[in-house]
Amino acid sequence: MIEQADWDIVTGVGLTALAVAAARAMESGRPDSLVRDPYAEAFVRAARPPAPLPTGLEGPLDAVFVSFSSYLGVRSKFFDDYFTGVAAAGMDQVVVLAAGLDSRAFRLPWPPAATLYELDAPKVLEFKDGVLAGEGARPQCRRRTVPVDLRGDWPAALATAGFRPDRPTAWLAEGLLPYLPHDAQERLLRRLHERSAPGSRIALEHVDGDVTALLDDPTLLRMAENLGVDLAQLWPADQGLNAPGWLADHGWAVTTTLALDAARAYGRTFDETVTRLLGPACLTIAHIEPPAAS
Numbered sequence: 140m141i142e143q144a145d146w147d148i149v150t151g152v153g154l155t156a157l158a159v160a161a162a163r164a165m166e167s168g169r170p171d172s173l174v175r176d177p178y179a180e181a182f183v184r185a186a187r188p189p190a191p192l193p194t195g196l197e198g199p200l201d202a203v204f205v206s207f208s209s210y211l212g213v214r215s216k217f218f219d220d221y222f223t224g225v226a227a228a229g230m231d232q233v234v235v236l237a238a239g240l241d242s243r244a245f246r247l248p249w250p251p252a253a254t255l256y257e258l259d260a261p262k263v264l265e266f267k268d269g270v271l272a273g274e275g276a277r278p279q280c281r282r283r284t285v286p287v288d289l290r291g292d293w294p295a296a297l298a299t300a301g302f303r304p305d306r307p308t309a310w311l312a313e314g315l316l317p318y319l320p321h322d323a324q325e326r327l328l329r330r331l332h333e334r335s336a337p338g339s340r341i342a343l344e345h346v347d348g349d350v351t352a353l354l355d356d357p358t359l360l361r362m363a364e365n366l367g368v369d370l371a372q373l374w375p376a377d378q379g380l381n382a383p384g385w386l387a388d389h390g391w392a393v394t395t396t397l398a399l400d401a402a403r404a405y406g407r408t409f410d411e412t413v414t415r416l417l418g419p420a421c422l423t424i425a426h427i428e429p430p431a432a433s
Contacts, residue, residue, distance in 0.1 A: 167179060320375040
């Protein structure tokens, strides 16, 4: 039996996805914007969150949220570039885990035959589809939503949706690993590995060290409280998997970039708050080489 998550877009993990969309909307309005998401503000407007989420750079703003939106702009741009490379290489099977309000199926160029699978909680995907329909959005690829709890048997749901493990796949786990305990992180990577044909790629965000140490930071606690999020409930204490090391041990060629270095490459500098809290944040891309031609 496939487990079903019961959270919606304004509770728990769903609310964090909404906050990320608000940050993308804010990033889209920057003069030096790295990402343009035409749907992010509509998501926030439609959700009516329990606490106000700023989507622009006008009016009274939470300085910490503005800082974090700069980080999320860099993160989004990095993974946008990853998918742009995937598309240029002609890969036509893409899986976005914990897709939340990700709109890359609509705002990035894809090969005509590409199929992009989005996995997330049923209520989150239902909300997302309703907003996109209201905006008249049209995907640039074959988009298939897979409503499922990632703690359950999501590979079965993905297979039912048409996923083919014999074809190279481009995976994305953005903003996901910190919400999983060590054993769940390892199980996730193993499931990806077992379903990745030669030529597949994986992109993920992770944090070196103990994420739960951030729970004592007063700045982060204040921002979470303003959003109505209890990070202590969302971030499990049992973490610490070295995801890039795990992938390398299983035959993947791994490249890891500090988020601080990615920001510099895009001509952006993080302020003291983001540097202190997210200095250990890393963005990793890995691939399995196809067999050499005989």
